[in-house]
Amino acid sequence: MSQSGKPGKGRGIGMGWLVLTVLAAPLLVFIAVMGTRFGLWSIDVGRELLTLQVGRWLALAGLAAAVLALMMAFRDLRRLGPVAVACLVVSLATVGLYVRQQAQLTAAVPLDATTAPADAPGYSADMAERRAALRAPDAPSACPGLAPVQRQVASETATAALEEAGFTVQKAGLFQSEGMHEGFWFGLRHDAVVRIRPGRTDVRVTARDGRPQGDAACRLARKIVDGLQAGR
The missing domain is CATH 1.20.58 (Methane Monooxygenase Hydroxylase; Chain G, domain 1)
Structure with missing residues (x-):
């Protein structure tokens, strides 16, 4: 007691x-x-x-x-x-x-993930200028299990795939669409571009911030590719 x-x-x-x-x-x-x-x-x-x-x-x-x-x-x-x-x-x-x-x-994972490391999709002039001002990563790299879609998808499919992956569509065209994703926890942002060509559609997702972010870029790129495949 x-x-x-x-x-x-x-x-x-x-x-x-x-x-x-x-x-x-x-x-x-x-x-x-x-x-x-x-x-x-x-x-x-x-x-x-x-x-x-x-x-x-x-x-x-x-x-x-x-x-x-x-x-x-x-x-x-x-x-x-x-x-x-x-x-x-x-x-x-x-x-x-x-x-x-x-x-x-x-982990050794890229901040700039793409399905075409040797010929990565380029961002539009406005997006590229914005990214350059932020000194955003610019080193396209491959990710395990990330592959292009071996067909030409419709522009509506590309837009839908970006939205389903959590991106806000910034620009949509017949052969290229772009979007921006803001992370939930600290608002870290990623940009994405979907390039549409005859017989092939490629994806690129790049962080705007050079801080280590795990496999976020690869994971988001896979989500977009999954959406493109699902939109057959």
Whole structure:
């Protein structure tokens, strides 16, 4: 019994702090994302500093706190056991996501993905000028499993494929369509172009930002190709 006469009060307060430590990383990521999306701070602060640096250390602190919570729970399994298990699950999931993210960000994948590395589709003059001003990546590369559509698709099919892949169509023509995709988490953008030629349709997706983004360009390019194939 504690000095206040209430058994377990000190342990309850301690467990509360441990729970807050476990939740600190997920809460920080949420705040970082929302702050970036609403323009409260730059992506350098929201993504690079708060999420990828501070958040990673908080995730490790959360795992340590979950282990302490589990040890504390052995004194009162019926009351504290479920809380400790929930803390362990949340902390392991958080650390696991950070480990997975680190592997994705350090993987050797292109920021400029295309079905035709030797003869990549070019962006329109307006788009190319905009990208040059941003110093966007410009090094067309192949992706595993990404292949051209071996037929000439209709311009409507190209437009629909861009929209289904989450792109906002910027320009649509008989032989080329372009679109822009904005990521959900931090608003990172990708440009896409679909080039239509007799007997072949090619796709190119390029990040506007040179930051590591995992396989986003390849993944978005595959979505567009899937949409082109589905639009037979």
